[in-house]
Amino acid sequence: xxxxxxxxxEDGILRIVCIGDQDENSASEMMEEAVRIANSASGQIKxxxxxxxxxxxxxxxxxxxxxxxxxxxxxxxxxxxxxxxxRALGLFMVGGAxxxxxKVFETATxxxxxxxxxxxxxxxxxxxxxxxxxxxxxxxxxSEKTVxxxxxxxxxxxxxxxxxxxxxxxxxxxxxxxxxx
Numbered sequence: 001x002x003x004x005x006x007x008x009x010e011d012g013i014l015r016i017v018c019i020g021d022q023d024e025n026s027a028s029e030m031m032e033e034a035v036r037i038a039n040s041a042s043g044q045i046k047x048x049x050x051x052x053x054x055x056x057x058x059x060x061x062x063x064x065x066x067x068x069x070x071x072x073x074x075x076x077x078x079x080x081x082x083x084x085x086x087r088a089l090g091l092f093m094v095g096g097a098x099x100x101x102x103k104v105f106e107t108a109t110x111x112x113x114x115x116x117x118x119x120x121x122x123x124x125x126x127x128x129x130x131x132x133x134x135x136x137x138x139x140x141x142x143s144e145k146t147v148x149x150x151x152x153x154x155x156x157x158x159x160x161x162x163x164x165x166x167x168x169x170x171x172x173x174x175x176x177x178x179x180x181x
Contacts, residue, residue, distance in 0.1 A: 006033040008041055012146060013115060017050045024060035031064045046115045050080040050108060078111035079104045123150035127167040
């Protein structure tokens with residue numbers, strides 16, 4: 001039977017790890033724990049739904065999984081599915097949620113990169129709109145430490161020396177005003 005793991009990691013990512021076969025009870029328990037954690041977290045969260053160690057999913061378990069990912073409608077969610085049956089389940093879940101904020105990946109590394117890039121993108125918008133990390137943190141409902149980490153990531157990735165250059169880059173690249181993601 002399933003022994004799922006549901007927890008909020010140090011990067012603020014809600015990790016839902018399916019382990020073993022999933023029936024309605026195990027999936028419902030997993031969903032309830034995910035919702036409890038999401039409701040207790042401050043601000044928007046990112047969700048990593050990992051099925052790489054999952055077994056079979058009953059029809060009821062699939063529906064519970066879709067419902068558990070529905071909590072991500074106002075944030076980003078990545079589904080990790082390496083086998084073809086799990087990729088099909090992931091695509092079913094993403095289709096059921098009907099949001100561009102969810103994608104299916106074959107590896108956790110790809111999923112985490114996508115989630116991280118999204119956070120960097122949101123912080124880049126904040127750099128253009130707000131004057132300091134405290135204001136960005138308040139607007140995005142994250143900690144100042146999270147903002148500082150992502151500002152550093154942005155500067156390093158783009159080979160920029162300060163936040164003013166990052167804000168100008170965001171404006172030039174239309175990141176600050178692009179609402180398509």
